[in-house]
Amino acid sequence: MRKLFIPFIVIVVIGIFTSLFVVEEGNRGIVLRFGKVLRDAKDVPRVYEPGLHFKLPLIDSVKLLDARIQTMNNQADRFVTKETKDLIVDSFLKWRITDFSRYYLATGDGNRANAERILNSKLSDRLRSEIGQRDIRDIVTDSRGKLMQDVRDALNKGTSDTPVPVDPANTELPTDNKLPLANANSMAELGIEVIDVRIKQINLPAEVSGAIYQRMRAEREAVARRHRSQGQEQAEKNRALADYLVTKTLAEAEREARMTRGAGDATAARLFADAFSQNPDFYAFIRSLRAYETSFSGGNDIMVIRPDSEFFRYMQSPVPAPRK
Structure with missing residues (x-):
């Protein structure tokens, strides 16, 4: 009797495990009995929600469907x-x-x-x-x-x-x-x-996109050439204007410099004239010294002139002869 009890328990345990099935969250289950869908009382296929369910062992099979x-x-x-x-x-x-x-x-x-x-x-x-x-x-x-x-x-x-x-x-x-x-x-x-x-x-299809890209490239190149020519034209205008302004500025600067130089020379001449007019003998002496310096600065200068010339009068006597 005990020998029959153990196999009976094993069969019952196997039957319980094979009659249970679990439908996991995110799935739904449909039971097939002899290959046909198990239906409810209204003859509508029965759908099992997530959880633990029972089926007939060795007769029913479960088909899981993804509900996600x-x-x-x-x-x-x-x-x-x-x-x-x-x-x-x-x-x-x-x-x-x-x-x-x-x-x-x-x-x-x-x-x-x-x-x-x-x-x-x-x-x-x-x-x-x-x-x-x-x-x-x-x-x-x-x-x-x-x-x-x-x-x-x-x-x-x-x-x-x-x-x-x-x-x-x-x-x-x-x-x-x-x-x-x-x-x-x-x-x-x-x-x-x-x-x-x-x-x-x-x-776009490859054959269409290729033609479109070629047309777009040609259009962009035409626009680039137009902008480039406009830029070159504007550059030439800017260069010409810059050259004109440089020439004009230099000419005005040269004119101002010459006017300033002339005014300075006139002022210097007037100051010299005013200074030397107060003592003509001193002016004559200074002019003679400058002439000596200029004439004899070379070291190899040869002058053909009479010794009693007016040019050497300050070399002969530091006191100038009285004016007649």
Whole structure:
């Protein structure tokens, strides 16, 4: 009896552990029984909130779905504006699951890759439609915020008022009890809510941007040449004006210098004349000394002159002869 009790306890413990499952915070759980979704009394797939739950061991399996906000990077694609101009737009989208049972059915066992594939297709379609209604200026300016809001609202609400049932393709669930109707063009069809749509980068195609850059470069070079020629013209004018001012200033300075020099010479001559007029003999003596200094300063000067000349009178006698 005791030998049977121990295996029984082991089986019970294993059964308890295999019948318990935990749904962590940020996730939701869906129980599959024999590969089919476990439903409640209203025949709606049962969604388990975070916490500890029970299931039938070896019969039920649990599928966990991420309830957090997801980010999907959309591959850069070419779009045509209202002006029939091509743009390369790189964008991303944030989304989360709001209806886990619908999401599980619509994406095929809650496959995220299927959900993002559908999201990517619908996002590209909406961006193509919205960008096609706007010109480049509206897209790259503040109106871009309105564009992203319109895309988000169109994804969440859809573009048609005709509701259709969810297609249960790729699932093994019976189709006689379907989920509530949803707009075929909205994300509610997938049980998804689009939180935000953002445009990361807007570029021109390489062939277009190259031509635009060449044209911009040519325009800038033309402007540079025009400014350079204007600068050279102004430089020549400034040089000519500077030369004129220099010549004028030098001429006026020379005129002032000569006038000042002439006035000084006249004043000096007048002072000399006034001084020497008071004693003519002293003036004659000074003039003779200066003449001697000038004549004999060379050392090898030869003069042919009579010794009794008036030139040597101060050498013969320091006292000048009386004037007749």
